[in-house]
Amino acid sequence: xxxxxxxxxxxxxxxxxxxxxxxxxxxxxxxxxxxxxxxxxxxxxxxxxxxxxxxxxxxxxxxxxxxxx
Amino acid sequence: xxxxxxxxxxxxxxxxxxxxxxxxxxxxxxxxxxxxxxxxxxxxxxxxxxxxxxxxxxxxxxxxxxxxxxxxxxxxxxxxxxxxxxxxxxxxxxxxxxxxxxxxxxxxxxxxxxxxxxxxxxxxxxxxxxxxxxxxxxxxxxxxxxxxxxxxxxxxxxxxxxxxxxxxxxxxxxxxxxxxxxxxxxxxxxxxxxxxxxxxxxxxxxxxxxxxxxxxxxxxxxxxxxxxxxxxxxxxxxxxxxxxxxxxxxxxxxxxxxxxxxxxxxxxxxxxxxxxxxxxxxxxxxxxxxxxxxxxxxxxxxxxxxxxxxxxxxxxxxxxxxxxxxxxxxxxxxxxxxxxxxxxxxxxxxxxxxxxxxxxxxx
Numbered sequence: 250x251x252x253x254x255x256x257x258x259x260x261x262x263x264x265x266x267x268x269x270x271x272x273x274x275x276x277x278x279x280x281x282x283x284x285x286x287x288x289x290x291x292x293x294x295x296x297x298x299x300x301x302x303x304x305x306x307x308x309x310x311x312x313x314x315x316x317x318x
Numbered sequence: 319x320x321x322x323x324x325x326x327x328x329x330x331x332x333x334x335x336x337x338x339x340x341x342x343x344x345x346x347x348x349x350x351x352x353x354x355x356x357x358x359x360x361x362x363x364x365x366x367x368x369x370x371x372x373x374x375x376x377x378x379x380x381x382x383x384x385x386x387x388x389x390x391x392x393x394x395x396x397x398x399x400x401x402x403x404x405x406x407x408x409x410x411x412x413x414x415x416x417x418x419x420x421x422x423x424x425x426x427x428x429x430x431x432x433x434x435x436x437x438x439x440x441x442x443x444x445x446x447x448x449x450x451x452x453x454x455x456x457x458x459x460x461x462x463x464x465x466x467x468x469x470x471x472x473x474x475x476x477x478x479x480x481x482x483x484x485x486x487x488x489x490x491x492x493x494x495x496x497x498x499x500x501x502x503x504x505x506x507x508x509x510x511x512x513x514x515x516x517x518x519x520x521x522x523x524x525x526x527x528x529x530x531x532x533x534x535x536x537x538x539x540x541x542x543x544x545x546x547x548x549x550x551x552x553x554x555x556x557x558x559x560x561x562x563x564x565x566x567x568x569x570x571x572x573x574x575x576x577x578x579x580x581x582x583x584x585x586x587x588x589x590x591x592x593x594x595x596x597x598x599x600x601x602x603x604x605x606x607x608x609x610x611x612x613x614x615x616x617x618x619x620x621x622x623x624x625x626x627x628x629x630x631x632x633x634x635x636x637x638x639x640x641x642x643x644x645x646x647x648x649x650x651x652x653x654x655x656x657x658x659x660x661x662x663x664x665x666x667x668x669x670x671x672x673x674x675x676x677x678x679x680x681x
């Protein structure tokens with residue numbers, strides 16, 4: 250499964266980053282690179298069946314503590 | 319600058335408000351009184367629709383992110399932008415998950431959820447990348463189709479309806495119904511706060527009032543009609559279904575030749591969820607590009623869309639958790655985004671606007 254993730258992101262990298270690099274749009278390049286790193290990390294973790302904690306639980310805990318329900 | 323007509327904007331608002339809410343139902347916690355909760359939800363929302371429209375009217379041609387920077391300066395403005403970027407991002411993920419869960423449970427049982435979500439997000443990303451004018455044009459074609467399918471299914475299900483299921487009225491007590499009304503207010507109506515991120519593209523200053531009020535009125539009628547149908551068909555057990563509308567329409571039987579029609583309703587679910595998640599992704603991308611001062615939001619749509627999809631995948635463990643979150647947690651979670659911050663922005667915008675007016679008169 251993670252092989253598909255690697256191939257998919259390699260192709261996406263060529264499609265997205267090469268034009269930005271050629272155009273020298275460095276701000277767009279680095280912001281996109283940051284997002285791509287987050288996206289790739291999560292995709293890789295999902296592909297190797299790592300359970301990622303959901304942010305919904307944290308919000309749930311805060312709301313329960315505020316409303317007292 | 320990109321402009322959309324009022325008609326396109328109304329169609330986007332209607333489809334946006336129906337997305338998700340027609341899949342998991344609204345106000346179902348008060349069973350046969352859900353229609354009253356629906357009406358209360360609209361009544362609660364109208365003042366906020368006017369507030370959102372007023373903010374847009376004061377700063378015509380600017381989006382929420384520019385308004386936040388103008389009103390509060392760089393630091394506080396960036397915090398508000400980040401908050402709304404997160405909200406639209408999260409909302410988009412919730413909608414994606416609603417539809418993914420629906421497709422997974424009803425039709426694609428053996429398909430992994432991530433595959434359904436990724437397939438759905440491809441068109442969402444494509445739409446967000448194409449921009450609001452394309453989403454507007456899709457909506458003008460899609461809304462008649464959605465309404466036709468819903469009306470057609472409602473007419474076909476007339477034979478299965480038992481009108482006495484509506485009684486006894488007000489059996490749940492006013493407080494519980496009002497609480498359910500608040501749930502309907504926050505999901506779906508007040509979610510339209512994200513439109514502050516894209517309604518800079520409206521042509522006239524007063525368009526926002528017309529778009530918000532007409533959009534809420536049309537979607538409200540559709541939602542309340544659907545709530546009536548669900549109550550008439552499913553009766554007191556309406557709360558026991560994850561997807562009440564789908565379950566209602568699955569009961570259509572006209573002789574032996576017209577049955578199992580529920581697949582048709584999935585078209586409406588898909589279209590509305592697609593428009594809603596596209597709008598959310600578009601606003602989230604605009605927010606990110608406003609924070610980092612990028613030249614165009616389109617450069618980051620693919621990666622942001624993928625992260626939104628993964629968030630949709632990890633956010634809940636199962637359907638029970640999803641429904642519980644939507645009905646019990648979400649209304650409280652959404653209060654800062656839908657009520658507190660817009661009120662704060664509106665009051666500050668009015669003060670600044672009046673000061674500007676009095677300064678202009680003084681000269």
